[in-house]
Amino acid sequence: MGDFSAPYVPGELLVLPGGLTPQGLTARVAGARVEKPLEGGFLKVRVPEGKERAKAWELLQAGARWAQPNYPYFPTRALLQLLALMRRTPGILPRVKANALVIEAGRDKVVAPEGVRSYHALLGSQKKDYLVFPESGHDLLLDRDREAVAQVVRDWLIANSNRLQ
Known part of the structure; x- marks a missing residue:
């Protein structure tokens, strides 16, 4: 779904659009644009830096099923630590x-x-x-x-x- 070794990227959201087209969804939220589709129907969406949480909320209000700032981006080491904890x-x-x-x-x-x-x-x-x-x-x-x-x-x-x- 994402590059798990990638660094945090300000202004980037992972979004599951729900029943709306990607363009229809982002057209409802000022400053949001689809960067690229990802596996599983997810979208990488670009929003103004520093506005990630607010824009994630707006996307949810506009009909997205799920929106999260940089959810797939965390160091590989964290995944190994999570598995050890489990x-x-x-x-x-x-x-x-x-x-x-x-x-x-x-x-x-x-x-x-x-x-x-x-x-x-x-x-x-x-x-x-x-x-x-x-x-x-x-x-x-x-x-x-x-x-x-x-x-x-x-x-x-x-x-x-x-x-x-």
């Missing part, structure tokens, strides 16, 4: 004793619900809560329910912390 996590979770909140994104196309549930089950915590946001995708804090997710996490932290009460 291998070690199941063995560490039973030793976690702190209260825990696990949140599943119902439309996550990266992490399967079974994986999230298995991590929750492996936690050694006496108190562990599990919530599902059925309409959210992988990036819970950037997706459609981001405000609700942030509020739930805030409320959970306050309810489960002696220092925050």
